[in-house]
Amino acid sequence: MKITVDDGLCDGLGQCALVAPEVFALDDDERLVVAPEPARELAGKVAAAARACPVRAISVEES
């Protein structure tokens, strides 16, 4: 699973982190930190996190 976040779009709102805290977190400067290689079992949660993003900054490629 390859997760890409468009930094130009990401607004640091953390809606993704509420849905999939195992994978997404915000640092102190509201910058998004993505876990490098999330477990396959988290694919559903990652997809839900991408949908929760108000600006659709997250894209996921299945590998």
Add this chain to the structure above:
Amino acid sequence: MTEVVDLAELAATAGLEQELDRLAKSQGIIRTRQLNQQETWTVLGAALTRELLSDPRLSNDVHTHAPHGALVPGMAVMLLEQDDPGHARNRRLVSAAFASRAVRQLEPRIVEITRQLLDGLGERGTADFIEEFTYPMPLEVICELLGVPAEDRDPFRKWAMDISAAPSVEAMQAAAVELFSYCIGLIGAKRERPTEDLLSELIVARFDDGSALSDAELSSFAAVLLIAGHDTVTNLLANALHDLLAHPEQLAALRRDPALVGAAVEEALRFRGSAMTTVNRVAREDIEAGGVTIRKGELVRFLLNAANRDTEVRADPHSFDIGRATAQHVAFGMGPHFCLGQRLARQEATIALTEILQRFSTLELAVPADEVRWLPSDAIRGLVELPLRYAR
């Protein structure tokens, strides 16, 4: 069948929150009647709220899927009544104006507006703080941000009241139509004479494919930003002042340590947020949730003030405690429609509370606590007026 609750009627009483709790204990999702007599499913439980607010089986595009659930028939509200991809596309266009940096830059001006309004109150007296402060303050802020001329602002209070706490569907829709036609005129004027503000920027903004917002879209954007951007803050500020005054030990703690103001704002949002219910969603397919079946085409909305007092996620939710460890509240919603203006709202509330407490060492309710009147609204939680006695 289950009882159908009239939220606006309940909201006119101080006991709304306790009554919602009683309902939530037996059911996480209930039936409520809206102003236009439509019935909707209304989600109360915190877990169900978090789950369903990002569920793609629920659509915000009621105009396409359930026109009777629209705020105003035939007038799709930008962002709030849109689904992705159109929603995300529009949201990207405005998000920079509400990002942290942009909002921080507004701080000095918000402080100035706040102080000017407080200056108007003088050294001591009795006044309705909604009329004198919590209404004009956020209105000035959002109008400056958008570029609404000062002389145009008189009708806004009536429009906002009629839209969020309408006596009838007709009054609500008439106010929305007036607001919308005002915004069409405003956009026209800015097209001719651009100024330095958000609306002028939106007129020239282009999507990736080079296209621009139409006049109808621009007007709808202006209208939603104006109403969502001031009425909610007005009522949150009044609720926060009311709840602090009703809990003198909490007010005293905040006076002792002004650095607690951020925590006080969060607790005020959790305890009695002003955006009580979300806009309607419509089910795209049958959904099993909270022990009921939501049928395709049925309306669903979220009662955020109930979720924020869910006993399953919070100990003692009916006590107002600015020292509580803040489990995430949903006063700004969640998921794709998470409030665009939450940073601005938090900043306005922080500045307002700080300045008011600094200025007035005496601040108390000027009417007996049980005579305070609540808006009969199923959308906004707020007070009709907030008469306070104050002194330097």
